[in-house]
Structures are given as structure tokens and as C-alpha cells.
Amino acid sequence: MLEETLRHGPHWVSSLHAHLVFVTKYRRETIDPDVLKVIIAAFNGVCKKFDVILEETMPGELGEHVHVLVEYPPRVAISTLVQSMKSVSSRKIGESFPDIKIGWGKHSFWSPSYFAASCGGAPLELVKQYIQEQKNKRKRK
Numbered sequence: 051m052l053e054e055t056l057r058h059g060p061h062w063v064s065s066l067h068a069h070l071v072f073v074t075k076y077r078r079e080t081i082d083p084d085v086l087k088v089i090i091a092a093f094n095g096v097c098k099k100f101d102v103i104l105e106e107t108m109p110g111e112l113g114e115h116v117h118v119l120v121e122y123p124p125r126v127a128i129s130t131l132v133q134s135m136k137s138v139s140s141r142k143i144g145e146s147f148p149d150i151k152i153g154w155g156k157h158s159f160w161s162p163s164y165f166a167a168s169c170g171g172a173p174l175e176l177v178k179q180y181i182q183e184q185k186n187k188r189k190r191k
């Protein structure tokens with residue numbers, strides 16, 4: 051393990067990465083490039099607050115989910131990070147694109163579920179490549 055990949059805290063050293071996938075409510079195909087910009091900005095703000103590094107973000111096929119790779123310190127609970135990322139981005143999307151929420155009532159932009167996987171065993175470049183390739187898959191459909 052390379053020294054630059056390690057994070058140091060007062061009583062810990064870590065190298066924690068998670069691959070997250072968030073799906074839109076009802077799998078609606080609403081993630082276009084403009085919406086993605088708002089999502090990334092919201093995710094960056096949340097990550098900064100949590101001392102998390104947002105390494106990759108890419109929409110998946112059909113514009114109804116997004117893949118995210120984060121590097122986080124051990125004091126951050128993934129469930130808390132995910133909740134904050136989804137709630138802040140949902141609010142920002144609603145503010146920037148009020149038409150997206152039409153017909154959704156008070157529902158969130160995101161489905162209540164999510165996927166999270168530890169990336170410690172896989173080379174991170176492979177995970178990044180996989181996330182980046184999601185854009186190519188989306189274009190083929």
C-alpha cells in the first residue's frame with residue numbers, strides 16, 4: 051500500500067473506499083447532464099462537510115441511477131453519508147429543476163434504497179474505469 055493512499059487521524063490510519071449507487075424514485079430517467087451537475091455539486095458539498103473525498107461520479111444506464119466512488123475516514127458512517135448526500139442533492143435538484151418534481155408530491159428525488167460496496171480488495175483504477183464506462187453503456191442504449 052502506498053503511503054499517499056493512507057489517511058491519518060489522531061488515533062487511526064485508514065484507506066477506506068466505497069462504491070455507492072443511488073437510484074431515482076420509481077427509476078425515472080431524469081439524470082441528464084444538467085441534473086448531474088447539480089448532483090455533483092451537492093455531493094461535493096456534503097463530502098467536504100464529512101471530510102470525504104468524492105473520487106468519481108457517473109450516471110448509469112438510462113439516466114435513472116448514479117455511481118459514486120468515495121474515500122472516507124473511519125469516523126464516518128456510510129449510512130449517514132448516504133442519507134445526507136441523497137437529501138441535500140434531492141433538495142438542490144428540486145430548487146434547480148422544479149418541473150422534475152411535478153407529480154411526485156413530497157417524495158424525494160431518490161429511491162429510499164441504495165447500494166454500497168467496499169472497494170478495499172479491488173484495485174481502485176478498475177473501479178474508476180468501471181464507473182467511467184457507465185457513460186459509454188448509457189450512450190449505446
